[in-house]
Structures are given as C-alpha cells and as structure tokens.
Amino acid sequence: MTRTVLVTGTSTGFGRATVHRFARAGWNVVASMRSPDRETELRDLPGVLVTRLDVQDAASIDAAVAAGLDRFGRLDALVNNAGFGLFGLFEATSPAKAREQFDVNVFGLMAVTRAVLPHFRRQRSGVVVNITSGAGVFALPTSSLYSASKFAVEGFSEGLAWELASQGIRVKLVEPGGVLATRFGQRAGEEAVHAADLPDYAAFLAHAGAVFERLRDDRRLATPEDVADVIFTATTDESDRLRYVATPDIVPLVTARRETSEEAYMALMRERFGFRGDAAPPAE
Template identity: 60%
Template sequence: MKKTVLITGCSSGFGAAAARLFAAEGWNVVATMRCPDAGSDLQDLPDVLVTRLDVQDRDSIDRAVGAAIERFGRIDVVVNNAGYGLFGVFEGTTREKVADQFEVNVFGVMDVIRATLPHFRENRSGLYINVSSGAGVFGLPMISLYNASKFALEGFSESLSYELAALGIGVKIVEPGGVLETKFGERSGQEFSATTTPSDYDGFIAGAGEVFEGLRRSRGLATSDAVAKVIFEAATDGTDQLRYVATDDIRPLIDKRRGSSEAEYMAFMRERMTPKTR
C-alpha cells in the first residue's frame, strides 16, 4: 500500500521541494498551504492533493486532515514545515509580532500534531518530522525571536518523542541552515522593514549586517532540493534518530555547540557573532 505524507507550507521552498520528491518516490502527497493557488505546479502530479491549511486557522487544519484521510484513507507521515523568521532587535518588535512568530512556528506545529494524533493513535503508527533550523541550536544576533521559537520547537519535539514512542509514533527534527532560493529571507526582510527600532541600535544593526553577510559568503550551495532529500531520508530510514542536520553550512556551529564546553562555545561565538559597532 502506498504511504501518504501531509506537508505544511508547500507554496515554495522546502515544502514544495519535499512534495515533489515524495511524489516522485511513489507516495501519496497532501501538499498544504495558505493559498492553494500557489501550488498550481503540484496539482498535475499523480496522487497529489493540494489543499488549504493555514497553521493559524485550526478549522483549516481539521479540514485538511479530513480531506487527506478521505482521499487516501490514512496519513503515515506529517512534515511540519510551515514557518518564517522575524529579523530585528527585540526592542523594535511589537508584542503582536512576537505572538505571531510563536503562533506560526510553535503553536501551529502543535495544532497540526493535535489534529492528527488521534489518527496516528488509532493506527498505532505514524511519524512527525518537524523542520527546525540551525537557529534552534545556536543563537545569532538580530533573530532572538526566531531563535526562541525554534529552541521551543526543538525542546517540544524531543520531549514529545518520549511520550509517543510507546504508541508506535515517531518524532524527528530536521535542521537546515541558509538556503538562498527560498522566500524565507524575503519575508524576514519585509517584517524587519515594518519594525521601529530606537536609533541607539543603529551601530549594532550595521555591524550585525556585516556578520550575516560574512555568513552568507561562507555558505555552501545548499538548495531546497537537498533539504527535501534529508526530510525524505528521515521519513524512510527506519531508525529512531531524532535530529538530522540538513545543510553543511551550519555543521561547524552545531559541532561547536554540541561538542564544546559552555565556556569554549561562548568564547567562539562571541568572537565571531558579536557585531563590531562603530
């Protein structure tokens, strides 16, 4: 029997690439997104259902899950991919924007899981793959709120994996770094342009821009297709591995975070990540 995967955030980037890959590998695919018209290129693929799911709209989550089960009979894997990142200093970000960041990156994931868990429990099987980020492992300047949401997602996912293992349900985390052809940076830039930041931060922001430019120059050639392959590996390797690093650009920082003492790690990061203000 063909397996079925439900993926959130399929209008572009990792989600769209993952939907195409799973379909090419013979899976039934439920490609969900806020605006299904954005998935017109997926509509013509065999055994792909494109349907609306906005992680901030619980009714749309329930409808999408129901449509998936009605069309394909069951769901085997859920890929929680939908997300975005706020960019800017904390003081310049409104409480409403902070809440929105967590609504999408954390509470939206929880709501999708809550909507599908009864189905997984009934089947005594299923797998959640939550797309995190290198920002769920190490902190960087100017993305404190994105960091906070992804740190929360990582902790939630690890703890949930213990709860669900006894039910035959798995939880995995995929950690990508910078992938330039996604729309992630475009939305982050739009969000930053809408913030109002005290002028005292001007020097810091200019220095932080240089830090991120340095990170961009040092990146490898990671693509959404490469990240999709890691998501597919996590779905099919049959292991209980929890975390998968999806792009090589973040491996040095992750290795330093997980393989060094706290003092060594903080000295390393402060030297490289503290903006040089003028």
C-alpha cells in the same frame, strides 16, 4: 500499500521540494498551503492532493486532514514545514508580532500535530517530522524571537518523542541552515523589524548588518532539494534517531554548541561574528 504524507507550507522552498521528493518516491502527498487557488504545478503531480491549510486556522487544519483521509484513506507521516522568520531587535518588535511568530512557528505546528495524532494512534504507527533550523540550536543577534520559536520546537519535539514512542509513533527534527534558493529569506526580509526610534543600537546594527551581508555572500552548500532529501530520509528512517542536520554550512556551529564547553562555544561565536558584551562592537 502506498504511504501518505501531509506536508505544510508547500507553496515554496523546502515544502515544495519535499512534495516533489515524496511524489517521486511513489508516496501520496497532501500538499497543504494557505492559498491553494494560486497553485498549478503541484496539482499535475500523480498522487498529490493540493489543499488549504493555514496553521493559524483550526478549521482549515481539520479540513485538510479530513481531505487527505478521504482521498487516500490514511496518513502515515506529517512534515511540519510551515513557518516564517521574524528578524530584528527584540526591543523594537511589537508584542503582536512576537505572538505571531509563536502562533505560526510553535502553536500552529502543535495544532497540526494534535489534529493528526489520533489517526496515528489508531494505526499504532506514524512519524512526525518537524522542520526547525540552525537557529533552533544556536542564536544570533537580531534572531532572538525566531530562535526562541525554533528552540521551543526543539524542546517540544524532544519531549513529544518520548510520549509518542509508547504509541508506535516516531518524532524527527530536521535542522537546515541558510539556503538562499527559497522564499524564506524574502519573507524574513519583509518581516525585519527596524529600530529607527532606538539610536542607541545604531552602531550594533551597522556591525550586524555587515556580518550578515558577508554571510549572505558566502556560497551556500545546499539547495531546497538537498533539504528535501534529508526530510525524506528522516521520515523513512525507522531508527530512534531524533535530529538530522540538513545543511553543511551550520555543522561547525552545531558541533560547537553541542560538543564543546560553554566557554569554548561563546569564544568561537565572539571570534567568528565579532559581537562582544561591550556597548560598541569592534571596528571592521
């Protein structure tokens, strides 16, 4: 029997590559996005249903799940990929934008998961794959709210995995790093919060900007297609493994965060990024 996966956020980036990866493997795919009327290419793939799903719109979630069941008869996997990055100083970020970050990245993901779980329980099978980030393992300056949302998904997924194991349902976490060939970076740039009214942070932000500019100039070792391969592997892996690091560039920091002492990790971050606890960052 052909298996079916529902993927959120498929208009660009990891989500789009994931649709191609599953379709190539012979799966049925419910490719969901906020604006399906603009989509043309995915509609031509065999076994792919393009439908609307906005994680902030409960009715659209229910409709997308119903459309997938009506078209394919069952759902076997859910890939929660939809999300965006909010970067900037916490103090300069409005409460409304902070809530939006959590509404999309956390509560939206939970809402889609909640809509699918009854079907998985009836089958006594299914897999939930949540896409987090290196920012869900370690936090960098100006990523406090984005990291907070991804840390939340990490904790939610780990706790949920214990609950759903009793129902024959698996939970997986895929953790990609900075892949440049996606629109996520563009969206993150559009969402960047500026701090013109907070001159006390000027020196810090200048240093942070230089650090991140160097990071952007570094050659990335993974593509959206590479991440999609890891998503497919996680989905089809029937073991109890929970976390899958999806890009090589974040492995050193993930390893340091998870496998060294707190003191060693913090020392590494200070050395690598030059951020200190004093008022002014060190000169370049």
